[in-house]
Amino acid sequence: MALSKRLDEYKAVFFDVGDTLLTIPAxxxxxxxxxxxxxxxxxxxxxxxxxxxxxxxxxxxxxxxxxxxxxxxxxxxxxxxxxxxxxxxxxxxxxxxxxxxxxxxxxxxxxxxxxxxxYSLFADVQEVLASLQARGLRLGVISNFAPTLPAILESKGILHFFDPVVVSTLAGLEKPDPAIFTLALKEAGLHPSDVLYVGDHDINDVWAPNQVGIDAVKILRYEYHSGTGIRSLRELLDS
CATH class of the missing domain: 1.10.150 (DNA polymerase; domain 1)
Structure with a gap:
């Protein structure tokens, strides 16, 4: 995977949740x-x-x-x-x-x-979140999800990694509306060029953040996911 710039040139990495960090395996x-x-x-x-x-x-x-x-x-x-x-x-x-x-x-x-x-975390999540945080990167979530998402993240032991946590049903906005990314930037006090976004959907998680100037990379968790991107969050650590 080739990012438009090195990972250490960003200040933050924000994530989608469903099929990016979490899945229902069965x-x-x-x-x-x-x-x-x-x-x-x-x-x-x-x-x-x-x-x-x-x-x-x-x-x-x-x-x-x-x-x-x-x-x-x-x-x-x-x-x-x-x-x-x-x-x-x-x-x-x-x-x-x-x-x-x-x-x-x-x-x-x-x-x-x-x-x-x-819900279960994908196998690479805990390790990569801890590594990114150890590098000094701020982590956040922007997700289309039910209001239960913060409780789900807490139950899986990863809520503490994220600030901000922007949930569509709580924010009143949902992807692919670029406004939800603008809201997250405002909450975080960050510029679009500071943030890399990771998600699994071409429109919601690549096109939409790009509209406000946020770089994005697609993660392909399943065989039916098409296009280019990463297969594991671990690839971020090598970029």
């Missing part, structure tokens, strides 16, 4: 157990395929449009739509579920997947 298993408790037993592999398909459709394939305010309610609605897509393609209608049951199930899934217990 989402299909968790959803499978959740549905099995409701007498629905779809194949876990099919659940996994639909998660990938839904992420591509609703998240990675989303184009830049008019920027709208972000609230806990709009975040919940986004995920309810995504979970509804998965349930529909798993065949809940054949299970005679009513629309009301599907809607309630999607809300329960949102609460399940925004609680700390199912």
């Amino acid at each position: 989402a299909q298993v968790i959803m499978g157990r959740f549905l099995a408790a409701r007498d629905f037993h779809p194949d876990e592999a099919r659940i996994g395929e639909l998660f990938t398909e839904a992420f591509r459709l609703f998240y990675y394939g989303k184009e830049v449009g008019a920027f709208e305010a972000c609230t806990p309610e709009t975040d919940r609605q986004f995920w309810i739509r995504l979970y509804g897509y998965i349930l529909e393609h798993l065949g809940v209608e054949e299970q005679k579920w009513t629309p009301e049951q599907v809607h309630a199930c999607c809300h329960e899934l949102y609460d399940l997947f925004t609680s700390p217990e199912h």
